[in-house]
Amino acid sequence: MNDTQLSLSDQTDLNTLVIGGLLGAGCSRRVHIFLPDMSKVVKIQTGPFNFDNVREWDLWLNSENFPLRKWLARCHTISAHGRVLIQERTYPCPDFMLPKEVPAVLGDLKPGNWGFVFRGGKKVLVCHDYANLKTVNPLQTKLKMRKAEWHSLREKGYLEDR
Numbered sequence: 001m002n003d004t005q006l007s008l009s010d011q012t013d014l015n016t017l018v019i020g021g022l023l024g025a026g027c028s029r030r031v032h033i034f035l036p037d038m039s040k041v042v043k044i045q046t047g048p049f050n051f052d053n054v055r056e057w058d059l060w061l062n063s064e065n066f067p068l069r070k071w072l073a074r075c076h077t078i079s080a081h082g083r084v085l086i087q088e089r090t091y092p093c094p095d096f097m098l099p100k101e102v103p104a105v106l107g108d109l110k111p112g113n114w115g116f117v118f119r120g121g122k123k124v125l126v127c128h129d130y131a132n133l134k135t136v137n138p139l140q141t142k143l144k145m146r147k148a149e150w151h152s153l154r155e156k157g158y159l160e161d162r
Helices: 008-018 052-062 067-071 151-155
Strands: 019-025 029-034 040-045 075-078 084-088 101-103 114-119 122-127 145-147
Touching: 008 019, 019 040, 040 052, 052 075, 052 084, 067 101, 067 122
Parallel strands: none
Antiparallel strands: 019 029, 029 040, 040 084, 075 084, 101 145, 114 122
16 A cells, blocks of 8 residues: 555545535536535546546636636646546526626536636636537637527527527
């Protein structure tokens, strides 16, 4: 056993100190409260061959000097293999407060992928699930916007198909 390997019982104890209640789950990840700092979440990959955490981490790191960054929930750290990501926690946004336009590179427009964060004493709307992009190079000095067609609103019948 090297210095970083834990017994199963030690790992279980550590998990109960770090991983809080389930906030949500999708097809590739579970999202839990990060107990040491409840202003953050833990995103855990649930299967092999999925790199959503790595894509979000990479986009967050590389977007530092680009206008896209203000639309993204902050990523704080990622595990060595990318299976665990610590990200800024967001709080639900009612459908009527969703933006009419969003960055064109963001691919998965579900209201549940968006939420409010508090930055500088202000409530800011950001995307917290941004692994699904519409381009291989999302970083542009001039951010292109597109009309937001929210998936769940169409499913509820609030938006008509074209």
